[in-house]
Amino acid sequence: MNLTRCRFGFMLNGMRALVKTAKGDGNIEVRDIPVPKIKNDDDVLIRISASGVCGTDIHIYHDEFPYWPPVVLGHEFSGVVVETGGAVAGFKPGDRIVAEPHTRFCGKCGLCRAGYIQLCAEKRSPGWGMDGAFTDYLVMPELFLHHIPDSLDDEVAALTEPAAIVVNGVAERGRVSAGETVAVVGAGPIALLSVVVARAAGAAKVFVLGTDADEAMRFPAAGALGADEIINVTKTDGAARIREATGGIGADLVVEASGSAAGVNSAVGSVRKCGRITVLGLPGAEKIPVLWGEMVKKVLDLSFCFSSSVSSWEKAISVLSSSPHDLGVLVSHRSDIGDWKSVFDDIEAGNAIKALFVPQGNNTPSGRV
Numbered sequence: 363m364n365l366t367r368c369r370f371g372f373m374l375n376g377m378r379a380l381v382k383t384a385k386g387d388g389n390i391e392v393r394d395i396p397v398p399k400i401k402n403d404d405d406v407l408i409r410i411s412a413s414g415v416c417g418t419d420i421h422i423y424h425d426e427f428p429y430w431p432p433v434v435l436g437h438e439f440s441g442v443v444v445e446t447g448g449a450v451a452g453f454k455p456g457d458r459i460v461a462e463p464h465t466r467f468c469g470k471c472g473l474c475r476a477g478y479i480q481l482c483a484e485k486r487s488p489g490w491g492m493d494g495a496f497t498d499y500l501v502m503p504e505l506f507l508h509h510i511p512d513s514l515d516d517e518v519a520a521l522t523e524p525a526a527i528v529v530n531g532v533a534e535r536g537r538v539s540a541g542e543t544v545a546v547v548g549a550g551p552i553a554l555l556s557v558v559v560a561r562a563a564g565a566a567k568v569f570v571l572g573t574d575a576d577e578a579m580r581f582p583a584a585g586a587l588g589a590d591e592i593i594n595v596t597k598t599d600g601a602a603r604i605r606e607a608t609g610g611i612g613a614d615l616v617v618e619a620s621g622s623a624a625g626v627n628s629a630v631g632s633v634r635k636c637g638r639i640t641v642l643g644l645p646g647a648e649k650i651p652v653l654w655g656e657m658v659k660k661v662l663d664l665s666f667c668f669s670s671s672v673s674s675w676e677k678a679i680s681v682l683s684s685s686p687h688d689l690g691v692l693v694s695h696r697s698d699i700g701d702w703k704s705v706f707d708d709i710e711a712g713n714a715i716k717a718l719f720v721p722q723g724n725n726t727p728s729g730r731v
């Protein structure tokens with residue numbers, strides 16, 4: 363066996379990785395690649411504990427999102443620091459961490475200078491712009507790392523990146539506040555994390571609107587995470603039910619997390635006059651028909667969210683680590699990267715909430731939870 367000594371003990375020189383090998387639909391395989399090395403003084407070598415499969419990974423699989431192959435997929439992860447560059451001051455081997463995937467940005471444009479590095483035109487992230495987390499080790503600059511508390515286990519910690527997006531969309535931009543009524547349109551991982559964040563921010567009542575496809579796995583999870591009422595819009599008019607439940611007024615804040623035309627328009631129908639809609643769902647199509655006139659007449663505030671803000675990360679870690687609910691219900695799969703095809707198939711078929719890849723040797727059983 364080919365072993366190298368490092369401060370953490372011994373590790374292999376090579377590792378298995380899930381790689382998008384070339385442009386086009388498909389072209390994903392498990393490859394043996396070298397363990398990355400620290401190159402810069404501010405670099406940190408991280409051993410991956412768990413990594414989450416995101417819709418973005420599925421889009422890259424189908425050639426529907428920018429990427430630079432060959433590239434190791436995966437941008438949502440938790441890990442442990444193994445080795446640090448000479449200038450790293452805030453982290454040491456053994457520290458448990460999560461990391462913002464904003465690795466490359468220009469630092470010069472107006473967005474970067476205003477603190478919105480996640481929106482920089484030069485942005486490249488692990489998992490599509492450079493090698494990512496569906497493997498054993500990753501090197502990242504210290505700048506992007508965050509410590510995680512003991513109360514947050516590795517698997518829930520791997521949800522920090524999507525949770526940070528939700529904190530950005532629901533709390534920072536959606537401005538949810540104590541006592542409000544919130545309706546979440548959609549029941550996927552982002553929608554379910556929206557329930558968690560809305561609750562943490564003090565929402566008094568939270569509705570979730572989903573479809574028949576959400577009945578088996580996602581509706582029970584929504585209930586376990588504190589949703590007060592779950593509405594199957596395949597059977598019931600969700601907007602009408604929310605208006606009825608709020609004395610004809612509507613929800614203060616609607617979180618659009620479905621990305622569908624029907625979802626967007628039930629958001630418009632569910633929100634009260636002078637209410638807010640915050641949009642997290644990525645639409646499948648560039649153009650969708652919207653009830654624009656109704657939005658004007660309702661005098662709505664509309665906000666959009668794409669990726670996580672720098673300010674959302676510590677808040678997301680606090681929300682996840684202090685939740686009164688068992689957030690483990692969000693994890694539907696813990697698998698080896700060798701099983702990637704069946705995991706991706708389950709996600710595409712709607713038979714998943716959040717699927718995690720757990721590197722071999724982390725002693726977690728593989729398979730559907």
Ligand SMILES: [Zn+2]
Pocket residue numbers: 416417418437438523524
């Ligand atoms: Zn993601």
Ligand SMILES: [Zn+2]
Pocket residue numbers: 467468469470471472473474475482483484
């Ligand atoms: Zn920039």
